[in-house]
Amino acid sequence: MNILPIILLVIVGIIALVLFIALFTKKGYNIQCEIIINAPLQKVFDYIKQLKNWDNFNKPAMADPGEKREFKGTDGTVGFIYAWSGNRKVGEGEKEIKFIAEGKKIETEIRFVKPFTATGQTSMLTESRPGNQTKVTMRNASTLKYPLNILIPMVEKGIAKDMDTSLSTLKTILEK
Numbered sequence: 001m002n003i004l005p006i007i008l009l010v011i012v013g014i015i016a017l018v019l020f021i022a023l024f025t026k027k028g029y030n031i032q033c034e035i036i037i038n039a040p041l042q043k044v045f046d047y048i049k050q051l052k053n054w055d056n057f058n059k060p061a062m063a064d065p066g067e068k069r070e071f072k073g074t075d076g077t078v079g080f081i082y083a084w085s086g087n088r089k090v091g092e093g094e095k096e097i098k099f100i101a102e103g104k105k106i107e108t109e110i111r112f113v114k115p116f117t118a119t120g121q122t123s124m125l126t127e128s129r130p131g132n133q134t135k136v137t138m139r140n141a142s143t144l145k146y147p148l149n150i151l152i153p154m155v156e157k158g159i160a161k162d163m164d165t166s167l168s169t170l171k172t173i174l175e176k
Contacts, residue, residue: 011143022150028143029156035167037172044134045126047174048166050075051082051095059170063089076100091115095122099134107149118142136170138163 038043047053053076053157055061073079076097083094092114098121099107107123120142127135140159146154 011120019147020152022147025149026152027146027149028141029152030139030141031156031160031163032137032139032165033160033167034135035047035171035172037131037136037171038126038132039134040132041126041128041134045103045106046172047135048126048170049097049100051108052098054082057166057173059169060090061167063087084112085167090114091166116148136167138167144169 005058011059033158050073061067062083064086065080067084067090070083072081072083075082078097078100080097081094082096084090085092089111093110093112095104095108098109099105103126105123105125107121110120110122112120118138122141123137123139125137125139127137129135140163143149
């Protein structure tokens with residue numbers, strides 16, 4: 001009996017099962033994490049609206065200190081574009097400021113080129129709290145096309161973990 005046809009049949013069956021499961025897996029995600037920072041709202045907002053500052057606290061941006069960066073426009077204003085190209089952990093893409101509500105919210109669009117093409121929306125919201133504190137809420141939302149949507153549970157877990165780490169680092173920076 002030849003074992004090769006059996007092995008090939010098992011591989012084809014596994015691939016078919018994964019593709020079938022992907023048909024019923026959600027296509028998008030919307031992750032939100034928040035933290036309270038012991039610093040006044042304006043100090044916090046002025047810091048986070050500058051995308052170049054994100055290199056200091058954004059975990060994915062810190063994964064490749066040697067990545068190439070390009071900037072177009074004026075940082076902290078609508079239309080500013082931050083582009084990067086790095087190792088396999090950070091890939092290649094760009095982030096553009098799409099909307100700013102001064103002292104309240106910054107919205108960006110992130111466009112990945114590598115390791116795969118995807119577009120997402122991120123935002124940072126600030127809210128004043130008593131005692132000169134600021135609540136910062138970070139959001140990240142996107143969709144993945146079939147059959148990559150099978151990866152959404154892993155993507156959500158990884159992004160949420162990175163967002164928590166990024167917010168903790170931001171807190172440390174701004175509370176100095």
